[in-house]
Amino acid sequence: MAWRVFEWIARLALGALFLYAGYAKLRNPFVFEMAVDGYQLLPPAGVIVVARGLPWLEVALGLWLWSGWKLPYSAAFTALLLGAFLVTMAITYARGIEAACGCFGTSEPISPRTLARDSLIFLAAAGLTGRAWWGRRRKSSAESAPA
């Protein structure tokens, strides 16, 4: 029961978070382009592709999580995406680059605080992934068990 509650809360909360993050970036796409560029990882063309595509991906992922359809896959994709964000931010911070996180469309700089916050969100997504796959396995083994 407790796991089921966790699954619901995590799914809805992560979905809301991704919808908000995508919306905040779409509100001012040029500012988000500058935030992506601040990571100093991509040439201008790459920055534009990422900055224009990522917000829509986040909105789509938020809606997918909310729908609950194929949850093991949506949760795994969310965890992978959050893991990629976290690694990118950690590398940028370790390189000593003063960049804005760009997480929610604001100018909040990458800091131990933003890294800790994103780690917690990543853990929630990883937990949801584990729970969704475990639930799916249990369901399929119950269905295949002889009556």
Added chain:
Amino acid sequence: MPRVFVLVLLLVIWVPAGLAQTTPGADAPCVGGNASSPIKIEVFSDYQCPACRAFYLGTMRLVLSEYADAGKVCVVYHEFPLNIHPHAPQAARYGHAALRLGIRQWSQVTDAIFEAQEQWAANGQLEPVVASALSREDMDKVRKLAADPATNAAIRRDIELGQSREVNSTPTFFITGKGKTEKVAGVVQFPILKRYLDSLLGQ
């Protein structure tokens, strides 16, 4: 009736007081463009910071030549020397002293200081770098202005302005256009900044 009179009196006293309040350092001159330009970019920069060097040489110089010279953008540079850079305050004094002399001198000194950053950051020999960019006459004036307490006071006002606007790192810049201001921290490549400026200019 007396209450109305008191209210009017309070308004008369309070409104001009409010209007007279100005943010310290906010009246800094444009180093490119003019005050009536539709966009204003205010950069908080530290001469000893490598990212500020990259931002100035790779991005802002192009903004100055392509947008400010055409009157589309007013560029303001605020001194924001960081505590971790031992020679940054002296560089800021030279930069501000050059600005007091004129925009051309500021530009010459800023180019020279940023281009030779690695060299003077290592040995602390800033004066020869500044001198190489100016005529002897201008250098004498800059030397005097750099030692003037008013220069220190102006730099302090720039730092206070940055702190009041929550500048935590350099370069940090504020782009004001179409009635809104966006704060951006870090280095942005010219083609990316250009897209935002063009969107503000409606191009």
